[in-house]
Amino acid sequence: MIRMPTPFTPERMQHLKWALMGLTISWTLAALLACSSPPTNGQPKLYEQLGGPSGIEVVVDRTLDRMTSDPRTKRSFKGIKMPYLKKSVAAYVCQIADGPCNYEGETMAHAHAQSDITASEYDLMVSALREELDRAGVSEGAKNELLRRLAPTRRDIVKAP
Ligand code: HEM
Numbered sequence: 001m002i003r004m005p006t007p008f009t010p011e012r013m014q015h016l017k018w019a020l021m022g023l024t025i026s027w028t029l030a031a032l033l034a035c036s037s038p039p040t041n042g043q044p045k046l047y048e049q050l051g052g053p054s055g056i057e058v059v060v061d062r063t064l065d066r067m068t069s070d071p072r073t074k075r076s077f078k079g080i081k082m083p084y085l086k087k088s089v090a091a092y093v094c095q096i097a098d099g100p101c102n103y104e105g106e107t108m109a110h111a112h113a114q115s116d117i118t119a120s121e122y123d124l125m126v127s128a129l130r131e132e133l134d135r136a137g138v139s140e141g142a143k144n145e146l147l148r149r150l151a152p153t154r155r156d157i158v159k160a161p
Helices: 010-035 052-069 082-096 119-135 140-157
Strands: 158-160
Touching: 052 082, 052 119, 082 140, 119 140, 119 158, 140 158
Parallel strands: none
Antiparallel strands: none
16 A cells, blocks of 8 residues: 655644644734834824823812902803812823823813913913912923813813904
8 A cells, every 4th residue: 555645744733733823922912012002203192291180180170260250261160160170171281181080071162162262361271270280280281282182172161253
């Protein structure tokens, strides 16, 4: 009887096993790398530069306290539940700063639709925020980046001259 040479010698099987194991490990590593966060070139994300979610809460808290006590801006906050509003604004800021926060409130246009907010009220909020970011020790770069990201809200929020 003629015996055909088999390609599956024990030695070849061993090689095949190692090759498969190597492939499995590389695929797993590639999948893990693909799922991890995108590279930030070693730069901390904006929300981290703002002090993280808790640092942002402090800045928003102080900014809104100023808005509710300043005679030039307080009228809009009559009857508003401030602890809830503070949490919501902090989540919004944290989210647009790439933070791990989930803002579930209204769009800016919708949230401010009934308030007839003037350009000068809006500008006072931005300067209060700017001062509170300085007070919290946030860098110029991070502060300006946050204000740049907030700038498009102006056209949705300001409804009165
Ligand atoms: C950078 C500017 C501003 C941002 C990012 C901002 C952000 C927000 C957010 C996230 C909410 C919550 C919406 C929700 O939970 O559904 C909100 C609500 C509110 N904002 Fe602003 N806001 C800004 C400017 C202003 C200004 C200038 C005023 C008034 C002077 C103001 C007055 C209010 C009031 C009264 C509410 C509550 C509305 C309600 O519940 O009926 N906001 N804002």
